[in-house]
Amino acid sequence: MSRNRSGLLCGLLAIVxxxxxxxxxxxxxxxxxxxxxxxxxxxxDEWRSLDPAQTLYMRLAHDHLVVIELAPxxxxxxxxxxxxxxxxxYFDGTSVYRxxxxxxxxxxxxxxxxxxxxxxxxxxxxxxxxxxxxxxxIGHFTLLPDGDVYAPQVGFVDGLPVGRDPKTGRAWLxxxxxxxxxxxxxxxxxxxxxxxxxxxxxAPRRLDHQLAVVGRVVQGMEWLSALPRGTxxxxxxTDPALRTPIVSVRLAADVPIKQRLHLQVLRTDSKSxxxxxxxxxxxxxxxxxxxxxxVGICDAPLxxxxxxxx
Amino acid sequence: MSRNRSGLLCGLLAIVxxxxxxxxxxxxxxxxxxxxxxxxxxxxDEWRSLDPAQTLYMRLAHDHLVVIELAPxxxxxxxxxxxxxxxxxYFDGTSVYRxxxxxxxxxxxxxxxxxxxxxxxxxxxxxxxxxxxxxxxIGHFTLLPDGDVYAPQVGFVDGLPVGRDPKTGRAWLxxxxxxxxxxxxxxxxxxxxxxxxxxxxxAPRRLDHQLAVVGRVVQGMEWLSALPRGTxxxxxxTDPALRTPIVSVRLAADVPIKQRLHLQVLRTDSKSxxxxxxxxxxxxxxxxxxxxxxVGICDAPLxxxxxxxx
Numbered sequence: 001m002s003r004n005r006s007g008l009l010c011g012l013l014a015i016v017x018x019x020x021x022x023x024x025x026x027x028x029x030x031x032x033x034x035x036x037x038x039x040x041x042x043x044x045d046e047w048r049s050l051d052p053a054q055t056l057y058m059r060l061a062h063d064h065l066v067v068i069e070l071a072p073x074x075x076x077x078x079x080x081x082x083x084x085x086x087x088x089x090y091f092d093g094t095s096v097y098r099x100x101x102x103x104x105x106x107x108x109x110x111x112x113x114x115x116x117x118x119x120x121x122x123x124x125x126x127x128x129x130x131x132x133x134x135x136x137x138i139g140h141f142t143l144l145p146d147g148d149v150y151a152p153q154v155g156f157v158d159g160l161p162v163g164r165d166p167k168t169g170r171a172w173l174x175x176x177x178x179x180x181x182x183x184x185x186x187x188x189x190x191x192x193x194x195x196x197x198x199x200x201x202x203a204p205r206r207l208d209h210q211l212a213v214v215g216r217v218v219q220g221m222e223w224l225s226a227l228p229r230g231t232x233x234x235x236x237x238t239d240p241a242l243r244t245p246i247v248s249v250r251l252a253a254d255v256p257i258k259q260r261l262h263l264q265v266l267r268t269d270s271k272s273x274x275x276x277x278x279x280x281x282x283x284x285x286x287x288x289x290x291x292x293x294x295v296g297i298c299d300a301p302l303x304x305x306x307x308x309x310x
Numbered sequence: 311m312s313r314n315r316s317g318l319l320c321g322l323l324a325i326v327x328x329x330x331x332x333x334x335x336x337x338x339x340x341x342x343x344x345x346x347x348x349x350x351x352x353x354x355d356e357w358r359s360l361d362p363a364q365t366l367y368m369r370l371a372h373d374h375l376v377v378i379e380l381a382p383x384x385x386x387x388x389x390x391x392x393x394x395x396x397x398x399x400y401f402d403g404t405s406v407y408r409x410x411x412x413x414x415x416x417x418x419x420x421x422x423x424x425x426x427x428x429x430x431x432x433x434x435x436x437x438x439x440x441x442x443x444x445x446x447x448i449g450h451f452t453l454l455p456d457g458d459v460y461a462p463q464v465g466f467v468d469g470l471p472v473g474r475d476p477k478t479g480r481a482w483l484x485x486x487x488x489x490x491x492x493x494x495x496x497x498x499x500x501x502x503x504x505x506x507x508x509x510x511x512x513a514p515r516r517l518d519h520q521l522a523v524v525g526r527v528v529q530g531m532e533w534l535s536a537l538p539r540g541t542x543x544x545x546x547x548t549d550p551a552l553r554t555p556i557v558s559v560r561l562a563a564d565v566p567i568k569q570r571l572h573l574q575v576l577r578t579d580s581k582s583x584x585x586x587x588x589x590x591x592x593x594x595x596x597x598x599x600x601x602x603x604x605v606g607i608c609d610a611p612l613x614x615x616x617x618x619x620x
Contacts, residue, residue, distance in 0.1 A: 099536075101531060101532045101535055101536070102487050102488070102531070102535070146459055147457070147459050148459060149456055149457050149458060149459065149604050149605075149606045150602060150603075150604050150606070176512070177412050177511055177512045178412070186596040186597050188599065200511070201487055201510070201511060201512075201535070202486070202487045202511075202512055202513055202608050202609060203512055204609075205602065205604075205606060205609060206590065206593060206598075206602040206605075206609065208602065209600065210597075210598060210599065210600065221411060221412070222411045222538075222539040225411055225412070225511070225539075226409075226411070226536055226537065226538050226539055227536065228532075228536050229532040229535075229536055280516065283516060286496040287496050287520075288516075288520060289498065289520065290519065290520065292460060292515065292516040292518065293460075294459050294460050294515075295459075295516075296459045296460070296515065298512050299512060299514075299515060299516065
């Protein structure tokens with residue numbers, strides 16, 4: 001009888017184990033959720049609204065709008081100077097004058113000679129380098145465990161890709177596609193924010209901690225990345241007529257509330273972001289036969305959306 | 311006296327050491343040679359002329375020319391099928407119909423439904439997957455010692471970026487900017503070469519060994535990368551009028567000799583390529599204060615030039 005009972009228990013156990021293993025197998029075979037499915041399942045508090053005081057609207061010809069989120073924690077003097085330039089309408093009437101394929105788009109003052117440069121008003125013309133900052137105090141660092149070719153550690157802080165080096169105690173924003181940097185001459189003090197650039201191809205990681213990075217394009221990247229390539233050295237347009245006019249650059253906080261966009265970025269310390277990374281890393285399904293197994297710092301999706309109900 | 315002599319020797323030694331260390335310091339302070347300086351110093355035999363039998367000329371509207379070098383060693387059945395399609399003028403009158411920002415440009419047949427597809431003539435409509443190949447027999451592998459996030463090993467073979475896995479004995483072409491891949495549906499047999507794509511942003515490494523890679527754009531990449539982005543799902547143009555017409559695709563060998571281009575690629579097993587990698591990795595000079603110290607597989611320059619005297 002005990003045999004029987006034990007036989008029955010064994011049978012039940014087998015059924016349970018079988019059910020569990022079937023369920024696991026089913027879970028394994030289930031396609032990885034898509035990016036949209038993960039975002040649809042995200043909670044409202046996993047999103048962070050852009051701060052109007054740290055958001056730029058750059059309006060190009062043809063009413064093409066590029067939205068940039070500034071990163072004052074990473075280059076405070078440069079960001080402050082850019083905001084001064086913006087508030088004094090410095091960029092209005094300047095242009096996108098350099099488009100180098102698989103490298104960068106650059107805009108602002110095209111003058112090489114400081115004597116020919118457009119007046120910067122009350123903004124500073126020289127600033128100390130802000131290429132790295134102390135690791136301490138940068139907020140929650142979501143470590144990316146997949147490794148990196150260039151930095152000892154990479155991860156995300158507040159929606160931005162970050163490299164850091166525990167040996168030096170320094171951290172920096174990584175030069176991924178869509179990040180906004182401050183152009184400069186050879187003199188490290190020469191970067192002042194009157195000329196900005198954004199990578200439009202493979203991330204130019206060789207620029208990491210060589211220039212001040214001041215933010216990220218969060219909308220309208222295609223109005224920069226699809227511009228015709230310049231044929232002069234460094235992709236500079238040889239014919240100034242080819243430049244794309246910048247109609248205006250405004251701080252969102254200076255725009256009437258009704259005209260503001262209501263954009264949100266997914267918090268990189270959220271569970272949904274972790275799910276997104278995991279789905280990117282372990283993607284499998286009808287198309288992906290073999291999960292890539294890894295995700296690079298510049299390959300991670302950094303979702304932006306319009307605030308629901310706006 | 312021996313003291314004196316030894317003192318003299320010591321003094322001479324000190325001078326020599328001092329001179330050597332000054333020379334080293336001077337060498338260290340000397341800016342890294344530029345890419346152009348390295349290429350200017352290269353030897354003729356470090357360059358490989360494109361094989362007309364493996365080179366495609368894709369002519370877009372406005373006489374924009376895209377030159378593609380095929381890689382038959384990596385996907386022989388796909389390359390053979392593409393050459394059949396080209397010889398039967400399959401691509402003439404098709405279009406670039408998908409441009410997804412920071413991902414890919416895609417051209418060929420836009421039909422999702424095979425019943426609506428353009429006739430492929432004598433070419434095959436289904437092909438076995440050729441996503442990887444045996445490591446053995448791929449020729450000289452120039453290992454990149456800088457590491458990689460996705461592949462156990464990366465390096466260069468005959469001018470192309472390659473990943474390999476000594477455990478499985480397999481190798482594959484890496485999906486860097488400018489590489490040409492074969493689009494397919496979920497069915498791995500569905501890729502046949504009638505639709506091709508090229509990455510135009512950050513290398514989509516998650517596609518590595520998931521698709522057949524058949525070559526590389528060696529000239530005219532800007533005619534693809536700067537096309538307006540599509541606004542439909544996957545960057546497909548919602549309005550067919552936005553597509554960029556493909557006037558013709560021809561094999562260079564089928565073009566009269568006088569009309570052929572004479573392009574050369576730098577051999578990746580050459581000393582000049584090693585110098586180029588080293589200069590990229592250890593770049594320093596007036597602008598670069600701190601060498602990046604590393605170079606990624608998709609960050610390495612793969613120079614192309616017109617043959618001197620042509």
